[in-house]
Amino acid sequence: MLEFIIYKSIICAIIFAVSLGIAAYSTWWERKFAGLLQDRWGPSRAGIWGLLQPLADGGKMLFKEEIIPNVSNKFLFVLAPALFIVTAIMAGVLIPWGPPVKIDETFYALQVSDINVGIIFLLGVTSIGVYGIMIGGWASNNKYSLLGAIRASAQMISYELAMGIALIALIITAGGTLSFSEIVAAQDKGFANIVWQPLGFIIFFICALAETNRAPFDLAECETELVGGYHTEYSAFKLGLFLFAEYINMFVSSAVMAGFYFGGYNFPFAHELYQAMGLQEGSWIISLIGFGSYFTKTLIFISVFMWIRWTIPRFRYDQLMNLGWKSLLPLSLLNLLITVIVEYFKGNINL
Amino acid sequence: MxxxxxxxxxxxxxxxxxxxxxxxxxxxxxxxxxxxxxxxxxxxxxxxxxxxxxxxxxxxxxxxxxxxxxxxxxxxxxxxxxxQDSEPQKTMMSKLIAGIIGGLLLVVLVGALKGTEQLQLSQVGHSEIGIVKNLGRVLFHEYLFPFEIVSILLLSALVGAIMIGKKEIK
The missing domain is CATH 1.20.120.1200 (NADH-ubiquinone/plastoquinone oxidoreductase chain 6, subunit NuoJ)
Structure with a gap:
């Protein structure tokens, strides 16, 4: 029992630290990438290549004056950013970062918790994430904040549906399991799920963009209409937490996409490579290579998120809603139908 | 403990x-x-x-x-x-009446629950029924017909909500 607690605590601590670290350096990479796309340098003063920029930003956020609006509900105002970041980190517990390591005849999974209803847990956590935004926007007692919060939550609820249905199709192809680690492990042999679910992946990707409130779906913080959206009244580190949580969300959803559709820690010819290197199952080197593979895919997805942000202009609100309800939802239903028919004729579904 | x-x-x-x-x-x-x-x-x-x-x-x-x-x-x-300001303030009389009615309901409920200790609950099914695999199997084999009926009920509620939400019916 004690051993189990220590092992889980270590995994928790590592994943927590990595999430925060990646979120911090995502801000740096976002600005560097924007600089690249817009033919300028990006951050370059703090440290070599501006690598200390996240620390400088964090310091600035910490030491700024904190203003709590006098008329707002103070408790809820303070609670909202904390709630938002907690739900953002919570989704990270599901991600299996690598093949299990074998120490003393016991396998240790590189995952905080292997919930057997993992996918529904993921959907639940993302839907709980709305509360941070809504409470924050309402407690600010500012019309712009409220409008931003309502936009954000309407958007998240709308896109969750298409996302859920795309995931049902994925579950059917992945062999009828709701556990994240089993879905990743099932892509061990044969192709990654992207080959069977190309349309599903595109739907999921668009929904993930919308769920994380990233451009081109960042209507919740549309400066031209809403000043700063739901975090207009926030300052200092509370604002920092809101912005930070967005990057954590992006990191987690990138990891989820890499795991669900691109094989996670598996990669082509992995078994041949391990055999050529003479590695046994459960060796820590395999886990390390698998982790590297998963992490590379995740970082690529984060970069794609940024690439899209600096390429596509923001949608109008009615366009956003039309896309969600009139295009993505029917498309995801169609995808589900096709998946079921194909799987039926492959003999994987018996009635 | x-x-x-x-x-x-x-x-x-x-x-x-x-x-x-x-x-x-x-x-x-x-x-x-x-x-x-x-x-x-x-x-x-x-x-x-x-x-x-x-x-x-x-x-x-x-x-x-x-x-x-x-x-x-x-x-x-x-x-x-x-x-708080827009909440309608109740008069003392209505509060009193509500208190009495609620108290009577409590008495009735307590009276109804009094005889329950003799009730023997038999455990239905097995303890693993909540696992999604078992639940799905039961739902789609033994209770398929009620399940479909419920889905039709939900669908009709959905259609009804959309009809109400429409501005004008052409």
Whole structure:
């Protein structure tokens, strides 16, 4: 029992630290990438290549004056950013970062918790994430904040549906399991799920963009209409937490996409490579290579998120809603139908 | 610990919390706070499902009730901008009458529950029924027809909601 607690605590601590670290350096990479796309340098003063920029930003956020609006509900105002970041980190517990390591005849999974209803847990956590935004926007007692919060939550609820249905199709192809680690492990042999679910992946990707409130779906913080959206009244580190949580969300959803559709820690010819290197199952080197593979895919997805942000202009609100309800939802239903028919004729579904 | 197992302790704590939050829903003046307490109550109920080894039901409960329905509630209340001042004040008379009626209902409920200790509950099914695989198998084999009927009921509610939401029917 004690051993189990220590092992889980270590995994928790590592994943927590990595999430925060990646979120911090995502801000740096976002600005560097924007600089690249817009033919300028990006951050370059703090440290070599501006690598200390996240620390400088964090310091600035910490030491700024904190203003709590006098008329707002103070408790809820303070609670909202904390709630938002907690739900953002919570989704990270599901991600299996690598093949299990074998120490003393016991396998240790590189995952905080292997919930057997993992996918529904993921959907639940993302839907709980709305509360941070809504409470924050309402407690600010500012019309712009409220409008931003309502936009954000309407958007998240709308896109969750298409996302859920795309995931049902994925579950059917992945062999009828709701556990994240089993879905990743099932892509061990044969192709990654992207080959069977190309349309599903595109739907999921668009929904993930919308769920994380990233451009081109960042209507919740549309400066031209809403000043700063739901975090207009926030300052200092509370604002920092809101912005930070967005990057954590992006990191987690990138990891989820890499795991669900691109094989996670598996990669082509992995078994041949391990055999050529003479590695046994459960060796820590395999886990390390698998982790590297998963992490590379995740970082690529984060970069794609940024690439899209600096390429596509923001949608109008009615366009956003039309896309969600009139295009993505029917498309995801169609995808589900096709998946079921194909799987039926492959003999994987018996009635 | 005092002769109780961990599960019993958890059950006690969660029950206390869920009843407390449920009471807070009624007693808080601010509608937004009421909604938030209701969300907490749903979380406590989900914890009860977890204690009953029904993970699927617990997570779905959170995703559907806390994640979708209560968000819409919050939506409406935020947009109506209700607060303490706009709440109608009841007269002393109506409070008194409400108190008496509620007390009578309590007496009836206590009376009805008095004879329950003789009731023997037989355990239906097996304890692993809450696992999604078992639940799905039962739902789609033994109870397929009721399941489909429920889905039609939900569909008709959906269509009805859209019809009401439409501005004008052409």
């Amino acid at each position: 005092l002769g109780y197992t961990i599960t019993q302790w958890l059950f006690g704590i969660i029950s206390f919390l869920s009843i407390m939050f449920a009471l807070m829903v009624v007693f808080t003046r601010n509608p937004i706070n009421s909604v938030l307490y209701l969300v907490l109550t749903f979380f406590c109920i989900a914890a009860h499902y977890l204690l009953l080894n029904a993970q699927f039901l617990a997570i779905v409960h959170i995703a559907v009730y806390a994640g979708a329905i209560m968000v819409l509630f919050l939506f409406v209340i935020m947009l109506m901008n209700l607060n």
